[in-house]
Each structure stands twice: as C-alpha cells, then as structure tokens.
Amino acid sequence: MDSDFVKPLQSHDMDLEPSVQDGPKTPSNANPVNKQLSQTPRLIESVLEPPIDNTNRNFNGQQKNETVLCFSRKHWIVLLPHFIMFVIFLILVISFVAVSGEVIGPTTNPVLYRSFALILIAAATYYLHRFFIRLLNYYLQIIIITNFRVIQLDRTLFFQRNMDSIDLSQIQDIIFERHGILKTILNYGEIVITLSSAYASKTIHYMPNPEYHFRKINKTKREYIIARGLAKIPASEAPAGREVP
C-alpha cells in the first residue's frame, strides 16, 4: 500500500471546512490578524474559529475545537503468530475428534478417558478465549492524530487501560524507522517521537504505513504551532500532556 494513495480517514476532515477567504471581504477578515490568517492553510483557520462543537464527538475528552485527522491500529503482523497457532489448534482438535473414535475401544476405562478429556477441554476452552480476547484487544489499541495531539490508547478488555496523550507543541522531533525486508514489503515500522519534556521519547511500534503517519504528524504539528502562535491559545486550554486514567 503506497502511502501516496492514502486518503484522509475521516469524512469531517478539516481540509474540507470552508475558508473565510472564500467569501466576500467582511469586517472580520479585514482585521490584520485575519489578513495574516488568510495566507495560512484552512486547517489553522478552523482551529481558531471552529465551525462546530467537537466536544466528546469521537472520543471522551475531545476538546471543543479538536478534530480527529486520522486514526490507526497496529499492523496485522502483530496477530500473525496467533493466527498460526489457532490454525494448529484447529488441526489438533479435528484430528483428535476424527481419530479418538477408532483409537478408544470399548475396553478403555471411561473414568480415565473422561478425566483426560476434561483436562483437554478445559485447556482448549482457555485457549479459544485467549485467542479471541487477543483479537478483540487488537481493535482497542488505537493511535489517534488530532489537530492538537497524538493519542495512543493502549488498553485491553480486562487488565490494562493506558492513554498516552502527546501535545503537538511538545514534540521536538519525529523519526520513522522501517528496517528489514518484512517491514518494507508489508509497509509497517516504528514512529519515534522525541519530546521536549521530561519524557525523553515515545515509540509507537508496528505502525502501519509509517511514512504517511510521519508526514501527517509533521504537517499537523507545523500548522498547530503557527495557529497557536497566532491565536495565543492559553496553556490551560491545551490538552494534558500525559494521562493514565
């Protein structure tokens, strides 16, 4: 999948919002600040003058003028070992059911057989649940890029609930890494975000299409910094840097 062919993931992408420079000259865009704004991308304008209230629109904690630009899950390669094990499991179960009728004769002790079968059933039931819960957990681990921050939701159904939010202004440097044949062919890699704060860096592993996300974060960060400088958004309005609910 070539990154150049990746389209915006959200139908309400900010690039689609109407711009103030499209309309006739009004007192509002005659203002020097708005004149300066008219030369900036539409994204910035929509940050400063949000057309709609986005509070909690896509996720809880979303700011009023925060828009989700794209979101992603990890690459499917993380599930490949589990799929292989599941196929082996299915083969074993089918073989056992097919063969056991012939191997186990009428002379076999029923108590011994049922004890053994019960252990196998318990183990197989545990494995089935583990496989499916892992599969469902895959859908819960999301990376969201908004016009304010990068959010990594890392939670599982039962035992883990982490939410890491990185304000775009805190990002000092972004690196994307894709080493190896498999990563190049399947188009996944790591995105390393170096922060200006005490948290030195943050690595997002198994990121699909890392080049696209790298460019997206870079572009959004640039525009966010310009917009914040123009609007002088107070720090109190900016989202928290790191959050573990």
Place this chain on the structure above:
Amino acid sequence: MHYTLYMTSLWIIFGIIQVGSIGLTLLSLQRLYSYIRRYRFSESKYTLLFGFIHLRWITFAYLSIMIAWIAVSYGIFTII
C-alpha cells in the same frame, strides 16, 4: 459408589467450565461494546484488520465458536 461419585464430579466440572466459558464470552462482549461506544470513528480499509474484517464479524465468530465448542466438547466428553 465411588465410580458414580467420580463421574458426577466430572460432569459438574464439565458444566462449570461450559457455563463459565459462556459467561466470560458475554462479559467480554459487554465490556467491548461499552468501550467502543465511547470511541466513535468511521472505519475504512486503512483501519480494519486486513483491510476488511469488521469488529462485529469477530464478535459474531467469537459467540458462534464458543457455542459450537460446547457441542463439540460434549461430543468429545461422551464419546465413550
């Protein structure tokens, strides 16, 4: 006497495993849906597993396979 008691115990354990299994399935699905209700994104081929597998397909498969597994394990348990 011991034989009957032992077999009854095995059946009780078998029942507990299956009831627990269905309970865990329902609990997992309930937690999953309570979670995804809080995160409302429009999915696309770039976000779905392998580009086409929807979450509801997996939940349906999970529920179906766990119900089918009860029948299969009952067959294995009573094959003799």
